[in-house]
Amino acid sequence: MTPRGDLLPHATAIPSVVLASQSDAAVKANTSFLSRVFTASTSRRGLTFLRRLIVRILALVVFVALWQVASTHKAHFVVNFTFVPAPTAVAGAALDFVESPKAPQHVVSSVRRVLIGFLLAAAVAIPLGLAIGRSRLVADIVMTPLEVLRPIPGVAWIPLAILMFPTSEQSMIFICLIGALFPILLSTIHGVENLDRRLVYAAQTLGARNWHIFTEVILPGALPSIVTGLTIGMGISWFLVVTAEMISGRFGVGYFTWEAYTLQNYADIVVGMLVIGTLGMSSSLLVKFLGNRFMPWHRHLVHAR
Amino acid sequence: MRQGAINLKDVSLVFGSGSHAVVALEKLSLHVEPGEFLAILGPSGCGKSSLISTIAGFQPPHAGTLLVDGSAVSRPGSDRGVVFQQPTLFPWKSVRQNVDFGLRLRKVPRQERSAILDEILHKVGLSEFVSHYPTQLSGGMQQRVGLARVLVNRPRVMLMDEPFGSLDAQIRLQMQELLLEVWNEFRMTILFVTHDIDEAIFLGSRVAMLTRRPGRLKTIIDVDLPRPRKLDVLVSPEFMRLKRNCMALLREETVGSPQAQVFNNDLYNDSNQAANNTG
Numbered sequence: 001m002t003p004r005g006d007l008l009p010h011a012t013a014i015p016s017v018v019l020a021s022q023s024d025a026a027v028k029a030n031t032s033f034l035s036r037v038f039t040a041s042t043s044r045r046g047l048t049f050l051r052r053l054i055v056r057i058l059a060l061v062v063f064v065a066l067w068q069v070a071s072t073h074k075a076h077f078v079v080n081f082t083f084v085p086a087p088t089a090v091a092g093a094a095l096d097f098v099e100s101p102k103a104p105q106h107v108v109s110s111v112r113r114v115l116i117g118f119l120l121a122a123a124v125a126i127p128l129g130l131a132i133g134r135s136r137l138v139a140d141i142v143m144t145p146l147e148v149l150r151p152i153p154g155v156a157w158i159p160l161a162i163l164m165f166p167t168s169e170q171s172m173i174f175i176c177l178i179g180a181l182f183p184i185l186l187s188t189i190h191g192v193e194n195l196d197r198r199l200v201y202a203a204q205t206l207g208a209r210n211w212h213i214f215t216e217v218i219l220p221g222a223l224p225s226i227v228t229g230l231t232i233g234m235g236i237s238w239f240l241v242v243t244a245e246m247i248s249g250r251f252g253v254g255y256f257t258w259e260a261y262t263l264q265n266y267a268d269i270v271v272g273m274l275v276i277g278t279l280g281m282s283s284s285l286l287v288k289f290l291g292n293r294f295m296p297w298h299r300h301l302v303h304a305r
Numbered sequence: 306m307r308q309g310a311i312n313l314k315d316v317s318l319v320f321g322s323g324s325h326a327v328v329a330l331e332k333l334s335l336h337v338e339p340g341e342f343l344a345i346l347g348p349s350g351c352g353k354s355s356l357i358s359t360i361a362g363f364q365p366p367h368a369g370t371l372l373v374d375g376s377a378v379s380r381p382g383s384d385r386g387v388v389f390q391q392p393t394l395f396p397w398k399s400v401r402q403n404v405d406f407g408l409r410l411r412k413v414p415r416q417e418r419s420a421i422l423d424e425i426l427h428k429v430g431l432s433e434f435v436s437h438y439p440t441q442l443s444g445g446m447q448q449r450v451g452l453a454r455v456l457v458n459r460p461r462v463m464l465m466d467e468p469f470g471s472l473d474a475q476i477r478l479q480m481q482e483l484l485l486e487v488w489n490e491f492r493m494t495i496l497f498v499t500h501d502i503d504e505a506i507f508l509g510s511r512v513a514m515l516t517r518r519p520g521r522l523k524t525i526i527d528v529d530l531p532r533p534r535k536l537d538v539l540v541s542p543e544f545m546r547l548k549r550n551c552m553a554l555l556r557e558e559t560v561g562s563p564q565a566q567v568f569n570n571d572l573y574n575d576s577n578q579a580a581n582n583t584g
Contacts, residue, residue: 202393205361206407206458207383216406220397297397297438 085267093267094274102251109251111279113169113244114237117176121233125181126226129188134218146185154179154240158247168248172241179240180233187229191222224298227291234287238280253279308374309461309494311337311360316369318355329355331519332369339374339461340492344499344509344528346551348558352520353498354390357466360496361387373462383407386455386493388468392447394439400450401426401435407458421457429453429483445476449483456487465497469504478536481507485534502551506544507534512551517558526550 064087069075071086085093097103132139157178161171195218203217245254257272292298318330329352337343347353358364359371362381371378373385381387394403401422408418426432429449439447448468455463465484469477481504488495499505505512506528514523528547530538538544 196393198389198391198393199395201363201381202387202389202395203406204363204381205383205385205387206454207410208406212410217395220395223397295397297399297440 083266085270089267090270090274093265094271097268097271097275102256105251106253106256107275107279109249110241110245110253110276111283113172113241113252114176114234114283117173117241118180118234118237120173121177121180121237122184122230124177125184125229125233126188129185129226130192130214130218130222132185133189133192133222134214146182150182154236155243158244161244162248168250172244172249172252175240175244176237179236180230183232183236184226184229187225187232188222191225191229192218194225195221223291223295227287227295230291231284231287234284235280238276238283242276309337309339310372310374311335311462311494311496312370312372312375313360314370316359316366316371318352318359318364319367320355328519330359330366331521333515333521334369335513335522337494337496340494342488342495342497342508342510344497344505344512345515346499346502346505346512346555347515347520347523348517348555349500351515351517351558353500353515354466356515356520357387357464357496357498360462361385361464383411383458384460385462385464386458386460388448388451388455388463388465390467390470392439392444392451394447394450394454396439399436399438400431400442403439403450404453404457406454411458425453425456428487429456443476445472445480448472448480452484452487456491459491460493462494462496465495467499468497470499470501477504482536484508485532489533502548502555503539506530506547506551507539512547514551514554514558523558524554526554 067084068087070081071084071089073081075081128142132142154175157175158171161174161178162168165171165174199217199221200213203213208216241252242254242257245252246258249255253272253275257269257276260266260268260272313333313335315332315334316330317328317332320327320329333356345353345356355364359366360373360378362378362385365379378385395406398406404422404425405418408421413421422435423432426435429452431446431449431453434442434446439450442450451468469480472480484495485508495508497505497508509528512526512528514526515521516523526547530541530543530547
């Protein structure tokens with residue numbers, strides 16, 4: 001019932017609008033044949049998008065209305081709505097939450113844990129993945145222990161993490177790190193290994209040696225795959241921070257949600273869920289947005305389709 | 306002194322090992338003059354492309370000597386530019402950045418680079434597309450970028466591996482004319498691999514005919530058509546005579562080869578499936 005599941009499709013549509021408007025400006029500056037073709041297709045796409053947006057908003061309204069009806073009538077049909085707060089109650093609790101002095105503290109502690117864990121994971125996984133993808137020796141040394149650790153779910157690390165680190169703060173950051181590490185690592189390796197070998201050959205005949213091949217060919221070539229890994233890793237970091245906070249947190253949105261359950265503030269449970277969903281979604285979007293900023297060619301690739 | 310002499314003596318190239326070994330080139334000897342435009346013609350699978358990748362420095366020869374301007378080839382380098390069958394442009398670089406690549410590697414000063422880029426991009430007709438990305442270009446335009454990218458390095462030798470093979474007939478003729486203009490100006494040595502007889506004769510000063518695998522030099526045909534060559538040369542009697550000559554030589558290599566036999570049976574069986582298998 002977190003909003004994340006059904007909001008995500010909308011969310012993924014948003015960047016394409018932003019990008020479409022950017023390229024519109026570029027198109028107007030250029031009057032070549034190619035760009036005229038692009039203009040025609042973007043305006044048509046704009047219309048379809050508007051229609052789809054209306055349908056999506058209507059669907060959301062119907063969904064919330066059904067939820068309201070179900071909880072006010074305390075529907076009990078397979079799912080028990082007796083204790084499920086109505087959207088109106090949730091809205092009230094959400095306003096209280098926004099005004100409460102503890103709200104920023106909860107949000108900041110969760111964001112901080114995710115951000116530190118995620119950035120550490122990226123700092124380890126990207127260079128390691130590049131090295132594994134380029135060198136068979138590094139792959140042989142590092143991959144075996146990693147393959148043993150990889151199938152272990154991040155949640156299973158929680159008990160050991162608590163024992164391994166002096167503070168629960170550090171153990172929660174470690175959990176976020178573990179969750180983001182493998183998606184980023186595997187995508188980076190994949191990106192390097194799937195790079196078209198002919199591009200490396202081409203660079204060599206243009207005079208490039210190892211260092212330039214790495215910085216000018218391997219790195220940009222693997223970048224789309226790395227960004228995909230970062231987006232997935234960010235999602236998993238959020239998933240894990242919430243779980244870890246429920247177990248050992250003092251602050252954080254996961255802790256807030258669990259506390260609401262133990263104190264029987266049922267509306268606050270849903271508020272917590274919504275906050276988690278919003279934060280997770282925005283951070284994944286941010287990663288995607290930054291990724292696209294670094295990959296202008298990829299933007300055109302999307303347009304060509 | 307003009308540079309770009311290529312000398313191959315008894316060059317052999319083997320792929321794989323043991324029972325899977327395929328001999329791509331066997332004791333191939335060839336001398337290419339500095340500034341010559343040599344077309345290389347041969348049946349498919351004869352090792353034409355292997356010859357290019359050996360001279361480019363990707364595949365060291367297993368036996369024999371390979372000299373470019375008197376020194377042995379040990380690895381790829383910008384003195385031997387390669388225009389590949391597929392354009393293989395860097396998708397993350399714009400047209401201008403793709404062409405700029407070689408200049409930047411050689412640390413040419415920024416202002417000088419800018420002037421060279423403007424000139425080359427104009428020459429290959431890409432001035433209006435400098436900020437496009439490769440995926441936004443047609444196949445012919447991509448191959449123009451591939452050519453420009455090599456030209457900025459002023460290579461002594463330009464190796465071309467069926468570069469216009471995937472273009473349609475009209476664009477292909479345009480590109481051939483463009484290439485002749487470029488060669489006329491730069492006068493680097495060009496090795497141009499193709500399976501198209503018309504293309505080989507239209508472009509080359511000589512046409513080197515390879516045998517079927519393992520590839521050796523079958524013969525070299527002098528093309529005495531006057532330069533600069535324009536498209537009407539394609540219907541001149543001398544062109545026709547050379548073409549007939551090449552067709553006969555090429556047929557000698559394809560008839561009797563296993564591929565040709567399957568193909569001939571096919572004509573009688575009228576079976577498309579077998580024809581597909583030969584490809």
